Amino acid sequence: MKILHTADWHLGHQLHGHDRHAEHQAFLDWLAATIDERRPDALLVAGDLFDTANPPASAWQQLYRFLARLRADHPALNLVLIGGNHDSPSKLDAPHELLRAFDLHLVGSISRDAEGELELERLLVPLTGGDGVVQAWCAAVPFLRSSDLRTRELADGEDRLVEGVRAVYRQVLDEGRRRAGELPLIAMGHAYLARGQLSELSERKVLGGNQHALPSDLFEGADYTALGHLHLAQHIGERVHYSGSPLPLSLSEADYRHQVLEVTLDGREVSVTRLMVPRTAPMIRLPEQGLDEALAAITALDLPEVEAGARPYLEVRLLLPKPEARIRERILSALAGKPVRLARISTRYQGSGEGLADGLARRRLDELSPTEVFRLCYQRQFEGEPDASLVASFEEILEQVKESGI
Numbered sequence: 001m002k003i004l005h006t007a008d009w010h011l012g013h014q015l016h017g018h019d020r021h022a023e024h025q026a027f028l029d030w031l032a033a034t035i036d037e038r039r040p041d042a043l044l045v046a047g048d049l050f051d052t053a054n055p056p057a058s059a060w061q062q063l064y065r066f067l068a069r070l071r072a073d074h075p076a077l078n079l080v081l082i083g084g085n086h087d088s089p090s091k092l093d094a095p096h097e098l099l100r101a102f103d104l105h106l107v108g109s110i111s112r113d114a115e116g117e118l119e120l121e122r123l124l125v126p127l128t129g130g131d132g133v134v135q136a137w138c139a140a141v142p143f144l145r146s147s148d149l150r151t152r153e154l155a156d157g158e159d160r161l162v163e164g165v166r167a168v169y170r171q172v173l174d175e176g177r178r179r180a181g182e183l184p185l186i187a188m189g190h191a192y193l194a195r196g197q198l199s200e201l202s203e204r205k206v207l208g209g210n211q212h213a214l215p216s217d218l219f220e221g222a223d224y225t226a227l228g229h230l231h232l233a234q235h236i237g238e239r240v241h242y243s244g245s246p247l248p249l250s251l252s253e254a255d256y257r258h259q260v261l262e263v264t265l266d267g268r269e270v271s272v273t274r275l276m277v278p279r280t281a282p283m284i285r286l287p288e289q290g291l292d293e294a295l296a297a298i299t300a301l302d303l304p305e306v307e308a309g310a311r312p313y314l315e316v317r318l319l320l321p322k323p324e325a326r327i328r329e330r331i332l333s334a335l336a337g338k339p340v341r342l343a344r345i346s347t348r349y350q351g352s353g354e355g356l357a358d359g360l361a362r363r364r365l366d367e368l369s370p371t372e373v374f375r376l377c378y379q380r381q382f383e384g385e386p387d388a389s390l391v392a393s394f395e396e397i398l399e400q401v402k403e404s405g406i
Contacts, residue, residue: 002265003040004263005260007047013051016344018343031066082140109148125140139188140188144165186224190229192230223270232253245258247279260277284313285317288319320347370398
């Protein structure tokens with residue numbers, strides 16, 4: 001059996017205010033073509049289908065059109081999707097009965113019966129081959145929120161959230177193994193595991209942060225675990241894999257190659273192949289430099305004309321001795337007519353970096369005048385002394401504060 005594992009699509013995502021609908025459509029078209037070529041038996045999407053709990057209508061249309069396209073082109077393809085922490089559980093679950101009629105399994109949340117027992121039927125999905133015979137089972141557990149969890153009496157040192165998550169997975173996987181017998185059992189989840197590598201700037205930690213990072217032994221008994229949430233593809237143990245996101249979700253991922261995982265199950269033996277996702281819109285991050293150097297680098301950019309949705313993103317990184325006026329206007333003027341999207345201007349100043357106390361030479365704070373404190377704070381962040389007009393403006397504001405009696 002062959003499976004494609006992907007996650008963290010974040011449909012509806014904007015990068016510093018720029019719409020990414022065209023990039024997502026290019027990825028979905030590539031994924032559909034990859035399925036046409038490689039003929040997997042199942043597509044597993046491990047959460048964060050959308051970027052927010054209230055995605056735009058265009059994002060919903062994009063998802064449903066893709067699912068309809070796959071079902072029409074590949075009637076026997078198993079399709080299993082789970083909700084992530086960015087998704088609305090109730091909105092994903094709302095069309096459940098309709099999608100199930102087309103043999104599409106979209107699980108937004110877990111559910112319990114009147115006695116509080118976990119309802120397992122929706123979470124355990126048989127995966128069939130082209131001949132309709134069951135070849136594996138999938139335990140599809142969506143992102144677990146605190147309200148989903150039930151815990152027994154805890155021993156000293158046990159964490160309620162970790163143990164609650166463990167209890168859900170143990171119940172689902174035990175029943176999955178019972179149904180699978182000697183067939184492969186695949187676990188799906190959307191969680192932050194201990195030792196997982198975060199992508200700078202683009203991820204929210206789950207369950208309160210590192211102190212609630214989940215142990216990988218949650219998935220004992222599964223032959224392969226398809227995870228979502230971390231945007232960099234990685235594996236935590238031999239059979240526990242994050243596919244990563246198919247698109248870069250922050251400028252820090254400019255040089256990272258995003259991928260989809262092709263998982264081949266030979267009985268209960270597993271092999272994984274990485275399929276690299278082509279990038280539609282490049283990311284250009286200028287090296288940290290002065291404003292004049294940055295403007296010269298922008299002027300020298302020689303970029304081919306492309307459709308608006310495929311234009312490169314540009315980050316301009318500045319290292320300045322002190323604040324300068326009209327930075328954005330000057331950069332936009334240099335970019336005029338160039339087929340590029342300005343995503344971000346990041347500025348760092350050449351200050352001393354010292355704390356206020358470091359520059360006091362053991363002087364008491366009450367020995368300093370407000371203007372001296374202002375000068376020290378300026379030197380901490382910027383290079384050199386504040387100019388006379390800036391000091392004069394500060395002292396004018398200081399006099400106004402004194403007169404107001406604040």
